[in-house]
Amino acid sequence: MTLPVSIPLAASAPAPAARTLPLWRRAFNITALRRGLILVALAALWQAYAVWADNPLMFPSFTETAQAFWQGIASGGLLGKAWTSVQVLLMGYALGVALAGVLAALAASTRIGEDLLATLVAMFNPLPAIALLPLALLWFGLGTPSLLFVLVHAVLWPLALNMSSGFAAVTETLRMAGRNYGLRGLRYVALILIPAAFPSILTGLKVAWAFAWRTLIAAELVFGVASGSGGLGWFIFENKNRLETASVFAGLGAVILIGLLVEGLVFRTIEIATVRKWGMQR
Amino acid sequence: MNAMPSFHAPDLDGAGAPAQLAVENLTLRYATHAALVTATENVSFSVRRGERFVLLGPSGCGKSSLLKSIGGFIAPASGRILVNGREVTGPGPDRMMVFQEFDQLMPWKTVLGNVMFPLVETRKFARRDEAEAHALATIAKVGLAKFAHSFPHELSGGMKQRAAIARALAMEPEALLMDEPFAALDALTRRTMQQELLKLWEELRFTLMFVTHSIEEAVRLAQRIILLSPHPGRIRDEFRTGADEAPAALERRIESLLFTDGGGI
Numbered sequence: 001m002t003l004p005v006s007i008p009l010a011a012s013a014p015a016p017a018a019r020t021l022p023l024w025r026r027a028f029n030i031t032a033l034r035r036g037l038i039l040v041a042l043a044a045l046w047q048a049y050a051v052w053a054d055n056p057l058m059f060p061s062f063t064e065t066a067q068a069f070w071q072g073i074a075s076g077g078l079l080g081k082a083w084t085s086v087q088v089l090l091m092g093y094a095l096g097v098a099l100a101g102v103l104a105a106l107a108a109s110t111r112i113g114e115d116l117l118a119t120l121v122a123m124f125n126p127l128p129a130i131a132l133l134p135l136a137l138l139w140f141g142l143g144t145p146s147l148l149f150v151l152v153h154a155v156l157w158p159l160a161l162n163m164s165s166g167f168a169a170v171t172e173t174l175r176m177a178g179r180n181y182g183l184r185g186l187r188y189v190a191l192i193l194i195p196a197a198f199p200s201i202l203t204g205l206k207v208a209w210a211f212a213w214r215t216l217i218a219a220e221l222v223f224g225v226a227s228g229s230g231g232l233g234w235f236i237f238e239n240k241n242r243l244e245t246a247s248v249f250a251g252l253g254a255v256i257l258i259g260l261l262v263e264g265l266v267f268r269t270i271e272i273a274t275v276r277k278w279g280m281q282r
Numbered sequence: 283m284n285a286m287p288s289f290h291a292p293d294l295d296g297a298g299a300p301a302q303l304a305v306e307n308l309t310l311r312y313a314t315h316a317a318l319v320t321a322t323e324n325v326s327f328s329v330r331r332g333e334r335f336v337l338l339g340p341s342g343c344g345k346s347s348l349l350k351s352i353g354g355f356i357a358p359a360s361g362r363i364l365v366n367g368r369e370v371t372g373p374g375p376d377r378m379m380v381f382q383e384f385d386q387l388m389p390w391k392t393v394l395g396n397v398m399f400p401l402v403e404t405r406k407f408a409r410r411d412e413a414e415a416h417a418l419a420t421i422a423k424v425g426l427a428k429f430a431h432s433f434p435h436e437l438s439g440g441m442k443q444r445a446a447i448a449r450a451l452a453m454e455p456e457a458l459l460m461d462e463p464f465a466a467l468d469a470l471t472r473r474t475m476q477q478e479l480l481k482l483w484e485e486l487r488f489t490l491m492f493v494t495h496s497i498e499e500a501v502r503l504a505q506r507i508i509l510l511s512p513h514p515g516r517i518r519d520e521f522r523t524g525a526d527e528a529p530a531a532l533e534r535r536i537e538s539l540l541f542t543d544g545g546g547i
Contacts (some may be wrong), residue, residue, distance in 0.1 A: 003304065010507025082330065110333075117452055134304075171383065171385050173381045173383040173385055173386045174352070174388065176350075176355055176373070176381070176385060176386075176389075177330055177379070177381070177386045179355070179373045180353065180373050180374075180375065180377075180378060180379050180400070181375050181399070181400040181403045181404055182373065182374055182375055182403070182404065186402075191403075192388075194390070195390045196389075198390070216441075232324060245465045274390070277433065278389045278433055279389060279434070279436070279437065280389050280435075
């Protein structure tokens with residue numbers, strides 16, 4: 001092989017097409033690490049302020065909160081209370097998702113269904129779920145059914161809205177391609193519309209999860225003990241009454257932690273395995 | 283100078299072959315918010331088995347609507363469409379469409395998944411591995427063997443169109459309906475794709491119905507061309523490509539017909 005023009009570098013070994021970046025730059029490219037660093041910085045800031053303020057009744061330090069958290073897990077039944085909350089949450093979430101699916105499918109297949117969904121969402125989406133709690137108590141009494149009622153309300157509207165706008169955004173070409181094979185009815189919805197609208201559906205699921213979680217904690221605060229031991233909201237309320245502020249913080253920390261865990265593990269895993277892999281989302 | 287470089291099919295051009303696809307007095311209308319628009323009016327033609335047939339016309343001549351109607355996506359206002367003597371009532375895998383848009387592939391499936399999907403859905407093969415083998419063979423035919431396990435977003439525009447063509451051809455349809463499939467490609471890729479389509483046809487002899495607004499593309503691909511006039515779409519003229527007329531001459535003839543009497547655009 002001869003080159004027509006002599007290139008200075010041609011004699012030496014060719015430069016590799018890709019060079020590995022220095023370690024700190026590679027580490028900095030890991031999202032979890034960057035976000036972890038932010039968390040550490042926030043905790044340090046918190047600790048510094050609390051030590052400076054020196055008022056554990058109003059503003060306990062990070063270490064006191066961490067201690068209360070650990071004690072809560074070890075002896076105060078924090079895990080059990082969290083589990084109670086999560087159980088109710090999962091039930092309400094599942095119910096809401098199922099109902100949203102039905103509504104969105106109806107909206108995708110008939111014009112009247114579309115109008116129905118649009119009207120209902122416009123009416124109920126701005127209504128805070130917690131505002132329905134008095135009514136729920138009146139109808140279902142003190143207990144899980146009332147919580148489920150407000151949870152379904154919190155999940156249903158934002159999810160149905162996202163689902164149906166996802167369905168509406170499926171391109172005509174993809175629809176025709178699907179119908180070309182004689183797909184119709186439920187198979188068409190399941191095999192074409194749902195995967196094609198999945199980015200929107202996933203966003204809806206995430207938003208609905210956050211809504212449900214905050215609604216539940218708020219409801220538990222108002223509500224107190226729903227079943228047996230009560231949930232995380234009750235844990236927070238109880239400790240506030242006993243002026244165990246560090247435990248209140250620990251309870252709030254648990255709420256945040258569970259939210260992060262679900263977002264970071266569950267939804268992120270789904271996202272990577274689906275919409276990112278398919279190139280439907282960056 | 284040789285007339286058409288890449289096809290010789292006098293056997294199929296004969297009068298003996300039966301009409302596989304017949305369009306009879308077809309009128310298509312669609313409703314906008316304010317008006318009822320006639321897309322095509324009283325169009326009749328027939329296509330023989332294994333023929334390469336091109337619908338040519340400027341935008342607004344209803345050629346795309348016509349093709350979608352044959353695909354079963356638009357119901358005729360009057361007239362009818364017959365495939366092998368049976369009237370078309372809706373979409374079906376016997377008429378596979380290839381669209382212009384790249385998003386006709388399902389982004390959540392690999393190339394192989396996309397090609398296999400209709401095979402599995404219509405139960406064309408008794409066993410899944412047979413369907414897979416057939417899909418892989420078809421993918422190889424369009425030159426995508428190396429990309430069978432790639433997702434559509436990892437492919438170039440031309441490769442996506444090849445995958446869509448493979449998906450349609452794997453079904454071995456009665457007719458392959460192509461709606462300006464190369465219109466969104468760059469000029470070089472378009473040329474290559476036209477050559478490859480002709481090569482595939484040489485090998486498989488499928489019935490091809492191709493819609494385009496490019497005279498050049500029509501002349502290059504067709505054995506027979508129907509020229510439509512716009513608003514509403516009516517058949518203007520019919521042309522045959524062949525050895526007795528150079529492609530360039532035919533192009534000029536169509537062009538002059540379109541532009542001299544003002545009826546074209």
